[in-house]
Amino acid sequence: MKRSTNFLTTEMREIRDAGREWIHRVLEGPSDTICKVEGKEVIMLCSNNYLGLSNHPKMKEAAIEAIRTHGVGSGSVRAISGNMDLHEQWEKRLAKFKEQEAAFITSAGFAANQGVIQQLAPTTNDVVLSDRLNHGSIIDGVRTTKAMRAVYEHCDMTSLEDELTKLTKENPRRILVITDGVFSMDGDHAPLGDIYKICESYNNAIIYVDDAHGDGVLGRDYSGKGLVDHYGLQGKVHIEMGTFSKAFGTMGGSIVGSQELITWCRNKTRSYLLSASHPPATAAASIKALDLIEHEEPNLVKKLWDNINYFKDQIINMGYNHEITSASTTAIIPIIFGDPLKAKEASNLLYSEYSIFALPIVFPMVPRGLDRIRVQANAALTKEQLNEGLRAFEEVGKRLKVF
Ligand SMILES: Cc1ncc(COP(=O)(O)O)c(C=O)c1O
Structure with a gap:
């Protein structure tokens, strides 16, 4: 033994x-x-608690109130009996904040990357094309797919174009281009405007941006809406991933985008379907975080x-x-x-x-x-x-x- x-x-x-x-x-x-x-x-x-929200009195009040009204646990996964009104409100509030059609919350950012990337490029006829310095949770997500893998040099648009040209010759079904919004070791950000322009001419290219460290930090006029907002690319970047565990002060991964994308994610993502939903206090405090950033403490x-x-x-x-x-x-x-x-x-x-x-x-x-x-x-x-x-x-x- x-x-x-x-x-x-x-x-x-x-x-x-x-x-x-x-x-x-x-x-x-x-x-x-x-x-x-x-x-x-x-x-x-x-600490990733960039806006000081994790111990904010109004966040704590919101969490305590949710415990009073909804208890301390959700009892199940969302798809069975763990879908509380607070979870629905959380997603609607996030979609509104991000100026996107819909949003989807997973247990953590890691689970969003792991579960969604796996489904976006599942076959050997798909390709994942990653920035060389992408976060480990993206790399682990990619490891669970059967897709072909390629890397472009960090934030290097010539290298991205070269790889796309090369990969297109393989005639793949989809090319999933993944980048960190903000790179977690160096603190630089992806040239998302250029990535969008380059990918636009490939009709099988899908852009996926992990904005874990851009949420609550970047965005036009100090909006905190993230890198997609910084470049005004709402509705153009296909998939915007984020997390509540950093500037938003709580916990929970997120995907925002079209309603079609979110309905698909809800039905395909195993790390969501097979994992319990957040305690109500997390949902309520997360909603409060967005209210604070957007209205109460602009x-x-x-x-x-x-x-x-x-x-x-x-x-x-x-x-x-x-x-x-x-x-x-x-x-x-x-x-x-x-x-x-x-x-x-x-x-x-x-x-x-x-x-x-x-x-x-x-x-x-x-x-x-x-x-x-x-x-x-x-x-x-x-x-x-x-x-x-x-x-x-x-x-x-x-x-x-x-x-
Ligand atoms: C770029 C990036 N993506 C995803 C994650 C995972 O987020 P979470 O802590 O919500 O699992 C992190 C956290 O370290 C991160 O830095």
């Missing part, structure tokens, strides 16, 4: 020896700008952008002036140390000596030499908190001779 599980010990030893074990820090309380982490008060600079996204611009400018001016940092166009601010040990040491110093919580991201999650700390800005951070973070980065940068 024991011998059959010996690989657990061996594989964990290998992970530890390679310095790749995930040690989970424990948050003793809400995710907020100041968090209590294992007894220590720290400034949070590595300055939230602008506040986030003020903080992004201030922090990023100061970081670059103090000497972290790497081209990857400058190329970020979102709330993800990669601060490059260029060496895995330096990035890890910097993160440890920031935490232990300056009470700043910002985690390192090193090879193999990013290319060699681009080891970094990935800062994520937040609308709720005060000027004083931003300055404290900046002072800490400056001192650590000098101590580790980054500049």
Whole structure:
């Protein structure tokens, strides 16, 4: 019995020896700008909670009210008996926010990518064409299809066109072009306008954009409606995927698009059909998130952008002036140390000596030499908190001779 599980010990030893074990820090309380982490008060600079909504009093009130009226669980999958009025309202509210015909909610963004990509390109006569730096949940979705796979170079439109030309010769039934809206390691965004223009001339090309980090961050006039809105491509990009687990402060994957697409998703997506619906509190708080962004606190996204611009400018001016940092166009601010040990040491110093919580991201999650700390800005951070973070980065940068 024991011998059959010996690989657990061996594989964990290998992970530890390679310095790749995930040690989970424990948050003793809400995710907020100041968090209590294992007894220590720290400034949070590595959360996806970009708009500070996960502990917002009105979000909590909405969740508590839903618990009073609907209980704590949904009892089933949507298609059987777990389809509450709150789930229906959540989807309608999201479709309205996104200015699309309809929306569809899955348990998480991962489940949306896994379940929908699998069905969009299921046969060996289909092709998935992916940006080289797409998120792991897209890659895992693609792994569950029988489709042919191809990759174009990161945000490189010549490479996209070359691949499309090559693939067309195979006479595929469909070509699913998938891109992250915002790339989660570098914080740059996809040139969706150009992708649309190129794909327009292929009548079997379908565009799928994962806007997990663009939702609540990007959009014209600080709308937070995401990358599709940034380029005004509603009704043109076929499939817009997102998640409530980042700027919207709760949890749940989403697909928005035409009514035809959403009805199809509801009937085909196994990660939706075979998985229970969200607790009512999540649905109610998610609806409130969209109300807050659009009506009740319309300055939230602008506040986030003020903080992004201030922090990023100061970081670059103090000497972290790497081209990857400058190329970020979102709330993800990669601060490059260029060496895995330096990035890890910097993160440890920031935490232990300056009470700043910002985690390192090193090879193999990013290319060699681009080891970094990935800062994520937040609308709720005060000027004083931003300055404290900046002072800490400056001192650590000098101590580790980054500049
Ligand atoms: C680009 C991207 N897509 C999808 C996901 C998955 O979203 P969720 O946390 O809702 O499963 C993430 C989360 O890390 C992400 O960064």
